[in-house]
Amino acid sequence: MKVLVGVKRVVDYNVKVRVRADGTGVETTNVKMSMNPFDEIAVEEAIRMKEAGTADEIVAVSMGVRQCQETIRTALAMGADRGIHVMTDEELQPLAVAKLFKALVERESPGLVILGKQAIDDDSNQTGQMLAALLGWPQGTFASDIVLTGEGAEVTREVDGGLETVGLAVPAVVTTDLRLNEPRYASLPNIMKAKKKPIDQIAVDELGIDVAPRLETLKVEDPPGRAGGKRVADVEELVDKLRNEAGVI
Amino acid sequence: MASLVIAAHDGAALDPATLNAATAAAAFGGDIDVLVAGGGTAPVAGQAAKIAGVARVRHADDAAYDHLLAEAVAPLVVALAGAYSEILFPANTTGKNLAPRVAALLDVAQISDITEVVSADTFVRPIYAGNAMATVRSRDAIKVITVRGTAFAAAALDGDAAIEPVSAGEGQALSKFLRQELSKSERPELTSARVVVSGGRGMQSSENFHLVEQIADRLGAAVGASRAAVDAGYRPNDFQVGQTGKVVAPELYVAVGISGAIQHLAGMKDSKVIVAINKDEEAPMVQIADYGLVDDLFKALPALAEALDKAGIKPR
Ligand SMILES: Cc1cc2nc3c(=O)[nH]c(=O)nc-3n(C[C@H](O)[C@H](O)[C@H](O)COP(=O)(O)OP(=O)(O)OC[C@H]3O[C@@H](n4cnc5c(N)ncnc54)[C@H](O)[C@@H]3O)c2cc1C
Ligand SMILES: Nc1ncnc2c1ncn2[C@@H]1O[C@H](COP(=O)(O)O)[C@@H](O)[C@H]1O
Numbered sequence: 001m002k003v004l005v006g007v008k009r010v011v012d013y014n015v016k017v018r019v020r021a022d023g024t025g026v027e028t029t030n031v032k033m034s035m036n037p038f039d040e041i042a043v044e045e046a047i048r049m050k051e052a053g054t055a056d057e058i059v060a061v062s063m064g065v066r067q068c069q070e071t072i073r074t075a076l077a078m079g080a081d082r083g084i085h086v087m088t089d090e091e092l093q094p095l096a097v098a099k100l101f102k103a104l105v106e107r108e109s110p111g112l113v114i115l116g117k118q119a120i121d122d123d124s125n126q127t128g129q130m131l132a133a134l135l136g137w138p139q140g141t142f143a144s145d146i147v148l149t150g151e152g153a154e155v156t157r158e159v160d161g162g163l164e165t166v167g168l169a170v171p172a173v174v175t176t177d178l179r180l181n182e183p184r185y186a187s188l189p190n191i192m193k194a195k196k197k198p199i200d201q202i203a204v205d206e207l208g209i210d211v212a213p214r215l216e217t218l219k220v221e222d223p224p225g226r227a228g229g230k231r232v233a234d235v236e237e238l239v240d241k242l243r244n245e246a247g248v249i
Numbered sequence: 250m251a252s253l254v255i256a257a258h259d260g261a262a263l264d265p266a267t268l269n270a271a272t273a274a275a276a277f278g279g280d281i282d283v284l285v286a287g288g289g290t291a292p293v294a295g296q297a298a299k300i301a302g303v304a305r306v307r308h309a310d311d312a313a314y315d316h317l318l319a320e321a322v323a324p325l326v327v328a329l330a331g332a333y334s335e336i337l338f339p340a341n342t343t344g345k346n347l348a349p350r351v352a353a354l355l356d357v358a359q360i361s362d363i364t365e366v367v368s369a370d371t372f373v374r375p376i377y378a379g380n381a382m383a384t385v386r387s388r389d390a391i392k393v394i395t396v397r398g399t400a401f402a403a404a405a406l407d408g409d410a411a412i413e414p415v416s417a418g419e420g421q422a423l424s425k426f427l428r429q430e431l432s433k434s435e436r437p438e439l440t441s442a443r444v445v446v447s448g449g450r451g452m453q454s455s456e457n458f459h460l461v462e463q464i465a466d467r468l469g470a471a472v473g474a475s476r477a478a479v480d481a482g483y484r485p486n487d488f489q490v491g492q493t494g495k496v497v498a499p500e501l502y503v504a505v506g507i508s509g510a511i512q513h514l515a516g517m518k519d520s521k522v523i524v525a526i527n528k529d530e531e532a533p534m535v536q537i538a539d540y541g542l543v544d545d546l547f548k549a550l551p552a553l554a555e556a557l558d559k560a561g562i563k564p565r
Contacts (some may be wrong), residue, residue, distance in 0.1 A: 166424050
C-alpha cells in the first residue's frame with residue numbers, strides 16, 4: 001500500500017508570532033519555520049506502517065512556496081521515500097489544498113492519506129475532512145490509534161467525551177491527533193540519504209484547479225490583552241481576594 | 250434567508266454547545282432552524298425545540314445517522330442546504346469533523362471557530378493559537394461556520410418550535426461506529442463549567458491529581474489538564490485545554506503546575522479570573538494570572554483546601 005502524507009510548512013510552534021503593524025497578517029520574515037507538528041506525527045505513523053510491512057511507499061506532499069522543499073526533505077530524512085512539491089507563491093486555503101490533494105490522489109492511487117488534524121498557523125482543522133468529501137472516501141479524524149485490518153482500518157478518535165473507534169473502508173483519509181505517536185528525529189546518516197531521494201515539482205497551474213481564495217482577510221489584529229501579574233502571599237489571601245475582590249467564589 | 254444550526258448530541262441529550270451556536274445564528278437576523286439527526290432522538294429534538302428563537306426543528310429520526318458519522322450526515326445536510334444562507338456547527342469535535350465535509354460537498358470555504366459575526370459575510374476568528382485575530386469575508390453563497398462556544402452566550406431554553414420530520418436518500422455507508430470509551434464524571438462539563446481547576450506536568454502523577462480534585466470538589470469545578478499532563482497519562486485526552494484541545498472561558502480558572510505555553514493559554518486566556526499556582530515566578534502563567542501564588546503545589550493545594558473549608562466553602 002502506498003501512503004500519501006501532507007507536510008505543511010508553518011511558523012515553528014515555539015515562535016510567539018507578532019501581528020504586522022499594517023494589520024495585513026503576522027510577521028513571517030526572519031521567523032523560524034518548521035513542519036506542522038501534526039504532520040510530523042503523520043509521517044511517523046506512515047513510517048511505522050512501512051516498518052510493520054503494511055505500507056510499501058511513503059510520499060510526502062507539501063504545497064506552497066519554494067522553501068516547502070525543506071519541509072519535504074525533513075520528511076524524507078525521517079523515512080519517507082519521495083516527495084511532491086506543489087509550487088505556488090499564492091495563498092492556499094484548505095478547500096484549494098484539498099482539491100490539489102485530490103488531483104494527486106488520482107495520479108498516485110494511495111491506499112491511505114494521512115494529514116494533520118490542524119495546521120497550527122491557520123488553525124483551520126478542515127483539509128482532511130474536505131479531501132475525504134471530495135474523494136467520496138471515509139474519514140478518521142483526530143486519530144490516536146490506527147489499526148489496519150484485512151478489510152479496512154479501525155481508527156480510534158479523540159472526541160470531546162473521550163475516545164471513539166470507527167471502522168473505515170479503505171482507501172481512507174486519516175488525520176492525526178497528538179497521542180497517535182511520538183515522532184522520531186532524523187539521524188545524521190538519514191539526513192544525508194534524504195538528499196538523494198527524489199522530489200517532484202509541480203507548478204500549481206499544471207493541476208488545472210481553481211485555487212483562488214474564497215475567504216478574504218480584511219485585517220489581522222492583536223487579541224485583547226490581559227492586565228495580570230498580581231501576586232498573593234498565601235492561600236488565605238487568595239481565598240479572600242477571590243471572594244471579596246473578584247467575587248468568583 | 251434562514252440559518253441552519255446542526256445540533257450536537259450523544260443520542261440522548263442535546264450538547265449544550267449547540268446553544269452557543271444558536272446564539273451566533275441569531276446574529277444573522279433570519280429564521281433559525283435546527284437539524285437533529287439520529288435514530289430514536291425524539292428527546293433531543295424536544296430539547297432543541299425549546300431553544301429560544303428557533304423556528305423549526307428538522308428531525309431526521311433515522312439510525313443511519315447514529316453517532317453523527319460525517320460520511321452519513323454530510324449528504325443529509327447538503328440535501329437541506331439550499332434553503333439556507335448559513336449553516337452553523339458548534340466548534341466541538343462533532344462539528345469539526347462534520348462541517349468541512351459539508352463545506353467541500355457544497356464547494357464552499359468553511360469558516361472555523363468564529364468568535365464574532367461582524368456582518369452576514371464577515372467574521373472574526375483566532376489564528377496562530379489566538380495570538381492574532383483575523384477578520385475574514387466569505388465570498389460564498391452559503392456560509393459553513395463552526396462557532397467557538399466561549400464567544401457566544403448559550404441561548405435560553407424557553408422556546409417552543411415546531412418539529413418536522415425530514416429524510417434524505419441513502420447516505421454512504423463508508424464508515425461504521427464500533428465502540429466508545431467515555432470518561433465518566435460527576436463534575437460539571439469542562440467547556441461550560443463556571444469554575445475550572447487544571448493540573449499540569451507539575452502534578453507528577455495521576456494519583457496526585459486528587460489534590461486538584463479536592464479543590465474542584467469545593468468550588469463545584471470541572472477538572473482540566475495541560476497537554477503534558479495528558480501525554481503523561483495523568484488524565485485522559487478529553488481533559489486537555491488548549492489550542493488543540495478544548496477552549497474554556499469560565500469565571501474562574503485555576504492553573505496548577507502549568508507553565509503557560511502559548512498552546513495552553515490559547516484554550517483559557519479568555520477566562521474572567523485566572524489563578525496560577527506555580528513554584529516558578531517566571532512562568533508565563535504567573536505573569537498573566539490575576540492572582541499568582543508562587544509556592545510548591547504539594548504544600549499549597551492542601552493548605553488551600555483547608556482555607557476554603559475555614560471560609561465555609563466545603564466539598565459539594
Ligand atoms: C502542536 C502542539 C499542540 C499543542 N497543544 C496543546 C494544548 O492544546 N494544550 C496544552 O496544554 N499544551 C499544548 N501543547 C504543549 C505546550 O507547548 C506545552 O508543552 C504544554 O502546555 C506544557 O504543559 P505544562 O505546563 O503542564 O508543563 P511544563 O511546561 O513542563 O510546566 C510545568 C510547570 O509546573 C511547575 N511546577 C513543577 N513542579 C511544581 C511544584 N511542585 N509546585 C508548583 N509548581 C510546579 C513548573 O514550574 C512549570 O511551570 C501543544 C504543543 C504542540 C507542539
Ligand atoms: N499547504 C499544505 N501542504 C501540505 N499539506 C497541507 C497544506 N495545508 C494543509 N495541509 C494538510 O492538512 C492538515 C490540516 O490543515 P488545516 O486544515 O489547514 O488545519 C495539515 O496538518 C496538513 O497535513
